[in-house]
Amino acid sequence: MTVAAYYFPNYHIDPRNEQWHGEGWTEWELVKRATQRFEGHEQPRVPLHGYQDEADPAVMAAKIAMATEHGVGAFLFDWYWYSGRPYLERPLESAFMPNVTADDMKFAVMWANHHWSNIHPWKSATPATYLESGSVDAQQFVAATDYLLERYFSHPAYLRLDDRPYLSIYDLPTLLEGLGGVDRARAALDDLRERAARAGFPEIHLNAIAREQQVLPQDGVAIDGATLVSRLGFDSVTSYVWVHHHAMPTLLTPYADILAEAEKGWGTFAAKYDQPYFPNVTVGWDPSPRTVQSDRYNPRLGYPHTNIISDATPEQFGRALEKIRAFAEKTQAPLVTINAWNEWTEGSYLEPDTVYGYGHLEQIRRVFGTPHRPEQSAARAGSAQ
Numbered sequence: 001m002t003v004a005a006y007y008f009p010n011y012h013i014d015p016r017n018e019q020w021h022g023e024g025w026t027e028w029e030l031v032k033r034a035t036q037r038f039e040g041h042e043q044p045r046v047p048l049h050g051y052q053d054e055a056d057p058a059v060m061a062a063k064i065a066m067a068t069e070h071g072v073g074a075f076l077f078d079w080y081w082y083s084g085r086p087y088l089e090r091p092l093e094s095a096f097m098p099n100v101t102a103d104d105m106k107f108a109v110m111w112a113n114h115h116w117s118n119i120h121p122w123k124s125a126t127p128a129t130y131l132e133s134g135s136v137d138a139q140q141f142v143a144a145t146d147y148l149l150e151r152y153f154s155h156p157a158y159l160r161l162d163d164r165p166y167l168s169i170y171d172l173p174t175l176l177e178g179l180g181g182v183d184r185a186r187a188a189l190d191d192l193r194e195r196a197a198r199a200g201f202p203e204i205h206l207n208a209i210a211r212e213q214q215v216l217p218q219d220g221v222a223i224d225g226a227t228l229v230s231r232l233g234f235d236s237v238t239s240y241v242w243v244h245h246h247a248m249p250t251l252l253t254p255y256a257d258i259l260a261e262a263e264k265g266w267g268t269f270a271a272k273y274d275q276p277y278f279p280n281v282t283v284g285w286d287p288s289p290r291t292v293q294s295d296r297y298n299p300r301l302g303y304p305h306t307n308i309i310s311d312a313t314p315e316q317f318g319r320a321l322e323k324i325r326a327f328a329e330k331t332q333a334p335l336v337t338i339n340a341w342n343e344w345t346e347g348s349y350l351e352p353d354t355v356y357g358y359g360h361l362e363q364i365r366r367v368f369g370t371p372h373r374p375e376q377s378a379a380r381a382g383s384a385q
Helices: 015-021 028-033 057-069 090-096 138-151 172-179 182-198 225-232 255-272 314-331 359-368 374-384
Strands: 002-007 074-082 085-087 106-111 130-132 164-169 205-210 236-239 252-254 280-282 308-310 335-339
Touching (some): 002 106, 074 090, 074 138, 138 172, 138 182, 172 182, 172 225, 182 205, 182 225, 252 255, 280 314, 314 335, 314 359
Parallel strands (some): 002 335, 164 205, 252 308, 280 335
16 A cells, blocks of 8 residues: 655745745744744644755655655645646645656645635634635636646656546535536536546546545535535545544643544544545644734634644554554555645644654654565665675
8 A cells, every 4th residue: 555645835935925925935934933832732843854945856855765765655745726827836846746756656636725815824813814716617627637637647656546647636615616516516527537538547536535524714514525525426535634524622632532533433434435435644733833823822713723632742653553554454445645744834744853853754664664666676785785
């Protein structure tokens, strides 16, 4: 099976971010300013290798090496299409794709088609305004998916399941909103499959992100997920993060408690959906860096003022990985998803920090090992001689 980590590409300079937040802004600014807000709160979180520019090819090459050495077989890039063009695409297109080969690791796109709101950071008692709309009409749906077909699917490292390029869609309610309902959305997805076939991809694998409860202010309300996924013709289902499904009842909700709920959830989702369910493991959860640090932290306000997952240690994460591997083997899931490689401002990241170092990555290698690649083994053997 492939261990695939979601990758959030907001740690580089982007022109639209500069318009909204000022010259040179990246989301590292929020990470740097994070403070401890209450007793037992583990902030700030400091990246072990510093506040790197992910759009630098050398930086991305090091990330690829780090991932593959620890058993992460794919990055699922959060991908955005706003106002007729992509957003935050530069780390993928300028740094990752030129660096990676099919023998290194894979990548795929998770179209994060939610509205983009002004929560970087959000000030209490102010409305969360939309900076960009995630809704697309039929014309823009074609433009966005043609872009995917032309730019990504033919890359030798693009992730395929049963030789079918994998494309995940985050927000089904927003998809319906833009396309005008279930029937029109199904027609748009069927047309995507036909265009993919004409482009040389006889079959594609469409994956839906399941979500039972709203987290982000722009998240739509779930619409009878199992029925909707079937009516739209998706091939599989997975999750983005545990908090899309499971409540955190206390300000400091122990990792072990939410893991117990997540483990039950995998079985529930596998039974609920007619399509295969690819289980998800979450590293942690703490969106407090996206709040104004001088505000009183108040979970009653909702995201990004939420309860958080505490005790999110490598050891706890390792127990989660053991359970998810057992579940995936039992259900013959070809893919498990991890939130996330680098969701630093939501407290869910595999990248090493100054507290746990490489601890979380080492747990992946312990539980899943690393893919055996004859070419690399031979190269290592040759260099050793």
